[in-house]
Each structure stands twice: as C-alpha cells, then as structure tokens.
C-alpha cells in the first residue's frame with residue numbers, strides 16, 4: 001500500500017503548473033512545426049512562426065507562453081489502495097495549495113485570472129484558485145494526475161448540443177466550428193465528448209484534450225472503430241474550411257481531433273466540443289509514495305530553429321505622429337510594425353469607461369487619436385518592464401466599440417481574432433482600424449514593449465489601463481477603415497483553394 005504525502009502532492013501540482021506555463025508538450029511543438037512546414041498561406045505561416053519562436057523563447061526564459069496562464073483543470077485517478085497518512089488537508093485543498101504556490105512563484109509569477117462571485121462582484125481570488133477538479137477511484141496503489149491550464153479564449157468557444165440520435169455529428173461540427181471564430185487561437189485541437197449525459201459529454205470533451213497528438217499514427221495504421229473514423233473525417237473536413245492559424249486563412253486549423261465516448265440514452269445524442277489553443281498546456285504525473293513527481297524538460301532540439309523576417313514591404317508606423325488620414329491608407333491583411341505609445345484596456349476597463357461616458361463623466365485617459373490594446377499582462381519579474389502581454393479576444397469589446405469611437409475619438413484597436421458585424425460597421429463608419437497580434441505569442445510580443453506604466457484603474461489589477469511604449473510590435477491589419485476584414489476574406493480564399501486542390505486530387 002502506497003502512502004502519499006500531502007507535501008509531495010502539493011509540490012508536484014505546483015511544479016507541473018510552472019512546467020506547463022513555459023513548456024509546450026513536445027508532441028504539440030512537433031505538430032505545429034509540421035503545420036508550419038506545409039502551410040502555403042503567408043499570413044498563417046507568419047502567425048505559426050511567431051507561435052514557434054515564442055515557444056522556444058519561453059522554454060529558455062522560463063516565462064509563460066501566453067499572458068492568459070489559464071484556469072487550472074485537474075483530473076485525478078486515486079488508487080483504491082492508497083493511504084494519506086498524516087494528511088491535514090482535503091485533496092481539493094492540497095491541489096489548490098499547489099496552484100497557489102505555482103501562480104505566486106516569485107521567479108515566474110503567473111497571471112491570476114480567476115474571479116469569485118462570477119455573476120456578481122467578480123472579485124479576483126489573487127492566486128488563481130480554485131482549480132476545477134475531477135476525481136475517479138480506480139484499482140491500484142498510485143495517484144495519477146493530469147494537470148492543465150486552460151486559456152479563457154479557447155474555453156469560451158466551447159459548444160454543446162443535444163442532437164437527435166439520427167443527426168450527423170460531423171455536420172454539427174462543420175456547422176459549429178466557423179461560428180467559433182478565431183478567438184480560440186488556432187491552430188489547436190478539438191476535444192469532443194459524445195454520449196452519456198450533458199455533463200458527461202462536457203467532461204469527456206475536456207479530458208480528451210489531455211491526450212498527446214497522435215493523428216498521424218492513426219492515419220498511418222488506419223481507423224479501427226467508429227470513433228477513429230470520426231477523428232480522421234472531422235480533422236480533414238475542419239481543415240478544409242480554410243480557417244487557418246489565427247483565423248487568417250490557411251491549410252491548418254486543427255492539429256488533431258480527440259474524442260471520448262460513453263453509452264447514452266436511446267433518445268439522446270449529447271455532443272460537447274471544447275477547443276484547445278496555441279497555448280496548449282498539460283502535464284501528467286504519477287505519485288507512488290516515493291516523493292514528488294519529477295518532470296523532465298523537453299530537449300532544446302525539440303524546438304525548431306525558426307526565424308521570422310517581416311520582409312521589405314512591411315509598413316512601419318509611429319503611433320505618436322499617426323493621423324486619421326494615415327490609418328485610411330492601411331489595407332486589410334497588411335503587416336505593420338508599431339512603435340510609440342499605446343494605451344491598454346480590456347473587459348473591465350471598457351465597462352468602466354462606458355459607464356462613465358453614460359454618466360457624462362470625464363475619462364481618466366484621453367483616447368483621442370490613440371490606439372488601445374486589448375491585453376491583460378502578466379506581472380513583470382527581474383528586469384522585465386512587463387510580463388508576457390499578448391492580445392485578448394477582441395469580440396468581447398465589440399459592444400463598446402461604436403460608443404468609444406464616437407465619444408472619445410479613439411483611432412483604432414489592437415486585439416486578437418476577428419471582429420463581429422457591429423464592430424466592423426462602427427470601424428467603417430468612423431474610418432478607424434483594428435489590428436491583430438498573434439494569440440499565444442505573448443512573450444515574443446512583450447519583447448517589443450519597452451516601457452509600461454499603469455495610468456488608470458490600478459485597482460483592476462491586470463485589467464488596469466496601462467500606457468505601453470513599444471518598438472516594432474508586429475501586427476496585421478485585420479479590419480481596415482473600409483470595413484474589410486482579413487478574417488472574412490482570408491478563410492474564404494483558402495476554403496476555395498483547398499476545395500480546388502481536393503477536386504484535382506480526386507480527378
């Protein structure tokens with residue numbers, strides 16, 4: 001009978017969370033590299049290059065892959081012969097103590113993103129607790145733990161349906177994936193739970209994402225059951241949608257499709273689909289009573305040596321002297337290097353600003369002629385001016401966009417993924433622009449930030465308004481002043497190209 005020590009469990013959870021904050025799983029790096037090699041869309045290839053360069057930088061710098069260091073999700077399999085001699089905490093409390101330790105580690109502080117009272121005050125718990133924990137009792141005398149840190153952007157795109165038993169799961173996936181936009185930061189994986197009940201399908205979808213990428217092995221050996229057939233069919237058909245990395249249009253949207261299933265009621269076909277993003281983070285360890293788990297760092301040669309050149313045609317923009325007329329010359333899909341000062345603000349800051357505007361109050365910052373970057377950075381450590389600071393999903397700010405453009409004279413916005421119709425209309429009406437940075441390349445983006453200062457709402461923590469001084473920050477014009485969206489044109493072009501090349505293959 002194995003005796004599991006409380007401190008070993010706490011330390012192992014803390015170490016695993018630190019580990020996954022800066023090391024992608026090796027299978028994920030390999031799959032992204034393969035996608036990079038075969039990608040033909042320049043915009044998508046550039047985005048994948050940034051994801052890979054960021055991954056290598058995080059592995060050497062031991063800083064987070066993404067500014068959103070996730071909500072901790074844990075799957076625990078407790079051997080029925082295990083004993084917890086001397087434990088003073090519940091297993092939930094031990095795991096949460098590990099989370100607390102990991103997220104507040106001074107050498108690599110992670111972002112505390114968890115808010116208590118979600119329907120009310122939404123108060124930050126300050127240490128990223130509590131984790132979402134799933135338990136299973138199994139035969140044996142070990143404790144097996146899967147730890148993941150799931151980004152909010154990809155979690156928000158989870159979808160669920162109670163299909164009719166005769167409905168096609170493939171059709172539902174193909175109808176649903178385009179509605180998820182790019183806020184889940186593709187390329188990534190789709191975890192699908194089929195069967196059971198509504199909540200069982202959701203847990204299976206999440207648990208399926210704990211597995212390694214192995215679709216190529218499956219393709220090579222051939223499917224042996226319906227679930228394996230579905231994995232291959234969904235993978236090929238989703239990639240044929242042409243959505244591509246960051247939704248810019250391209251050959252690879254998904255790197256693998258994971259499916260778990262369970263018997264269900266004769267009247268039911270529950271299906272849940274949860275995407276995993278460019279910051280796929282999970283680790284697995286087993287405690288057998290001999291001490292805390294030791295996770296080996298991936299070898300550095302697992303990281304491809306990729307460089308990313310912006311090329312000659314790139315537009316360099318000085319934000320400090322930029323005029324509305326300059327912005328109107330930008331074209332959707334163009335790469336731009338930004339230098340100068342920008343403000344930041346995301347959900348809570350936008351809500352506050354709009355509330356103040358509605359009351360006729362003066363804002364604490366003057367947005368006229370400025371760009372606002374939708375970001376919630378990680379706190380800095382050592383010599384950093386700011387921690388990893390990649391973009392957050394812009395669509396959450398769509399409902400504020402017209403009022404902010406109208407009442408403040410804001411010139412433009414920077415975020416990740418597409419804008420919805422109401423924001424695109426507002427951008428067009430006010431001849432503004434929306435730029436996108438690569439989601440999941442946060443440490444790389446942060447290298448462009450030379451100064452950072454909180455200028456308003458400091459009580460909002462990572463959601464405060466900062467002023468950043470940036471140098472050559474790479475972005476893409478995602479919506480230009482005419483309202484043309486690279487997230488609409490890019491996937492449409494690549495969907496057509498893929499269909500044409502498949503038609504040629506069939507002939």
Ligand code: SF4
Pocket residue numbers: 066067068069070150151152153154155183184185277278279390391392439440441
């Ligand atoms: S890669 Fe995108 S979805 Fe994933 S954690 Fe980062 S910002 Fe969120």
